[in-house]
Amino acid sequence: MIKRATDEIRPGMIVNLGIGLPTRVLDHLDANLAVCLHSENGIAGVGPSLSNNDADRNLIDAGGTYVSTLPGTSFFDSAVSFSLVRRGRLDLTVLGAFQVAANGDLANWKIPELFTPGPGGAIELAQKARRVVVLTTHQDKRGRSKIVKECSLPLTAAGCVDRIYTDMAVLDVTKKGIVLREIAEGLSVDEVVAATDATLIVPDTGVVTF
Template sequence: MGMGGNIRNLIAKRAAKEIENGMVVNLGIGIPSLVPNHLPDNIHVFFQAENGVLGMASTPRSGEEDANLCNAAGFPVSVQPGASYFDSALAFGMIRKGKLDITILGSLQVSEQGDLANWIVPGKRVPGMGGAMELSQKAKKVIVLMSHTDKNGQSKVVKSCSLPVTTPKCVDIIITDLAVFEITDAGLLLRELMPGVSLEQVKEKTEAPFTLSPAFL
């Protein structure tokens, strides 16, 4: 059972608040690709895709797509004035050199230590770990957007990952359909609840232990 568009957009909208003017931001596939649609007009950002675009803008309207212009997932994108194109070697040069302020990724699980497990889907053929390993190691800040539970209702915010880990101890912030967590040296910190969600719901659906930020106390 997939998440509805409204919930996906709610998560993307909350993620957009983490972005500041002038940043270089890489967007993963899935919910992260919705983030440009939720940026305020006064925030100017360079969105990077590892297939070789810097300066992506919002999703083009139906009929206005450019067949040659897509993001890393192959979906149509638009570009802002001053955008540039390059090969994927240069795209990864930017990533490895630490030029990205934020990478926003999807994940299958995140542990309370910030371990990222997002590359192997049980029972599915996957092409490999891809850019997630590089992005999650080298970006200055790693934000994960995902549903709080999997299709079986199991928590994706876990004590330790049961799926193969992409990169250990790399995630800074997790934003789900229920809550926003920050990962600190002391473990998971619940920063805020999503609209209409109770603390009890988050406790019930989260396998990993967490503490409350001062806003709750």
């Protein structure tokens, strides 16, 4: 699914990849692709990650990975970094999720009484990036669907998600609901539908396998 999500990133884009799974999209990306990666802690033009031996102690991305610069990289403070986000200069953000609802609501910062890491930059990214893509496992560790009719967890942003990539499927959030576009090899449409809490719209034209 991580590899599948690399299709989202096109030359010329300004892109922010969330902490965790989304950042791993980079492992599958053509290193020569002319794309500008933004990191919340104040970089436009994040370069390849570095091992601890090669690391610059003052150069990390928002997830704490040691990174490098590229020709054209800029550094700025946190107010400028989020000015860039809120002003709508991000073409794409790829975020993780606790839950995504049929109407595109996203919950990914708070599980009350259990785990509340805090929102970090996710609220602004989800609300203001021109395209919001979620990359997540289809189900949580206890086997419950993360693609839900309605979010039971506190929201990060309402109606913000455009597309979801999971280990089971590629899904588009539309005005009519969630449309099943692709399923993972070895799965049937019925299996994906059964593993999903939200009602899935299966197009007459069929579903591709990835």
